[in-house]
Amino acid sequence: MKRILAAGVLLVGLLGAAFEVNLLEVDLTARPGVTLAFSFLVRNELPQPEQIVLYLGDWDRDEFGENRFYPPGTVGRSASAWTAVLPTSFVLGPGEVREVQGTVQVPPGTPPGTYWTIVFVQGEPRLVPYQGILVTVTRRIGIKVYVTVEPAPARGELRGLEVRGLNPLWAWVKFANTGPRNLREVKATLRVVDVQGRTVAEASAAPVPCLPGAERWIRVDTDLRPSPGVYQLLATVDYGGEALLALATRWVVRPLSLLPLEAGLGVPRDLDGDGFYEDVDGDGLLTEADAELLARHLASPAVRANLRAFDFTNDGVVDEEDLKLLRRRLSP
Numbered sequence: 001m002k003r004i005l006a007a008g009v010l011l012v013g014l015l016g017a018a019f020e021v022n023l024l025e026v027d028l029t030a031r032p033g034v035t036l037a038f039s040f041l042v043r044n045e046l047p048q049p050e051q052i053v054l055y056l057g058d059w060d061r062d063e064f065g066e067n068r069f070y071p072p073g074t075v076g077r078s079a080s081a082w083t084a085v086l087p088t089s090f091v092l093g094p095g096e097v098r099e100v101q102g103t104v105q106v107p108p109g110t111p112p113g114t115y116w117t118i119v120f121v122q123g124e125p126r127l128v129p130y131q132g133i134l135v136t137v138t139r140r141i142g143i144k145v146y147v148t149v150e151p152a153p154a155r156g157e158l159r160g161l162e163v164r165g166l167n168p169l170w171a172w173v174k175f176a177n178t179g180p181r182n183l184r185e186v187k188a189t190l191r192v193v194d195v196q197g198r199t200v201a202e203a204s205a206a207p208v209p210c211l212p213g214a215e216r217w218i219r220v221d222t223d224l225r226p227s228p229g230v231y232q233l234l235a236t237v238d239y240g241g242e243a244l245l246a247l248a249t250r251w252v253v254r255p256l257s258l259l260p261l262e263a264g265l266g267v268p269r270d271l272d273g274d275g276f277y278e279d280v281d282g283d284g285l286l287t288e289a290d291a292e293l294l295a296r297h298l299a300s301p302a303v304r305a306n307l308r309a310f311d312f313t314n315d316g317v318v319d320e321e322d323l324k325l326l327r328r329r330l331s332p
Ligand SMILES: [Ca+2]
Pocket: 278, 279, 280, 281, 282, 283, 284, 285, 286, 287, 289, 290
């Protein structure tokens, strides 16, 4: 049986190292009217010859950092039309290495800022066994090319701070690249201060890149399991510009107000002290009845008013996913 699937993250692993390239990013600084050169190596790791083709594409990232790919010329700051690679197709013998030459011709009069494209290096489709069937997999590697015409100042705004999970606390920090320059490392931190002015948590997220004009939600995880009370949350973002961005907000953690979800049942209980109330019917045991009870009350005011007790996935909402996780804890 033959089934055609697009090459996905899952399937790329099936091919192992079919072929490799020696770099995944090219970062060039340019002036309008100049032609820049870059090069990279493609190596065939397979024991048989591989047909390689190269082509250009546009790309950007969504608000959560996932790459999105488009035909050349789609994004506003595309450098695809300026960029060429040679050769665009060749056969590599087993273990063979080939150098690819790239050029970027920056048009005269190009305004300052970062422009970008991606060079795709694609192998030939192969049939690979996967879960008892043969699937067609095409390996493709992208080399991102950034071209920055100076002077391109770094500019950014901190646009939001949203607490999601409480056990432990994590939050989204929303950043926007409002300047013309690609920002390679945007670093967000979160500090939690209690009413006595003591810092009770301080955490940083791994730096993320952000393209000009893009917004990005950055997840900051802490290890704080907050007691009920009033706090100040302070988010900061260092994007490599002149000033550190900061946003402060008052944050209240209300005490739980748990009551039996149905008449005749007990008050929900946290059996192991982890802050999650898995014993939903309060009988001292974790059983199928707890999952069934929560399933009947997923959207009830009693559950919503005590979100963190039942938010087993710690994502700020109580839904089917929490039920799934609770059920998984039931099975031995
Ligand atoms: Ca129970």
